[in-house]
Amino acid sequence: MSAPLPPRLFVTGTDTGVGKTVVSAVLLAGRGGHYWKPVQSGADEDSDSQTVARLSGRGPGCLLPEAYRLAAPLSPHRAALLEGVRIDPARLALPEVPGGGPLVVEGAGGVLVPLAPGLLMADLMATLGLPVLVVARSGLGTINHTLLTVGELRRRALDVAGVVLCGPRDAANREAIESYGQVRVVAELEPLPELCPAALRAAWARCFPG
Known part of the structure; x- marks a missing residue:
């Protein structure tokens, strides 16, 4: 059996x-803990924090407050610019987790999404020092995108906890990612018939190690 994922x-x-x-949300539904979205853009819509709380069944008590909530559904640097906000790295320190336990920190977009001039999402990952779980599509195009992402994380000496493939299973793509990327595909999350806490708990039990 594969090793379980790190708690944070x-x-x-x-x-x-x-x-x-x-x-x-699957991680929260399966093992509890807390969730933190450091920078939320598109906050005028249903935020990722609200979605995770609802889908996981954990409720608002699992949420740690975002450092920045930006209205426009754009890359964080653009959304911040529209509001006259400059994202300050000092405000992006890892928050204290009540009672300890598991923590999921979700980034915005991909590894090289800009947060502010001279500050990329990968820089925040390096500052926080947490193992990084890469989520990718399972279908056409995923090999290139996943290998580029994993390669950039390793170039920056970040710890890659593994890859989760979302979508219909594709054994050839999984094999290629693991072989060429020398990385573990820790789960394959197929489309769920319903997005609700029970379905997410079942997906955790079915798809994730440990």
């Missing part, structure tokens, strides 16, 4: 919309 993780993706928030 930074969840990133190969792109936006690949399933980071659902994977984050």
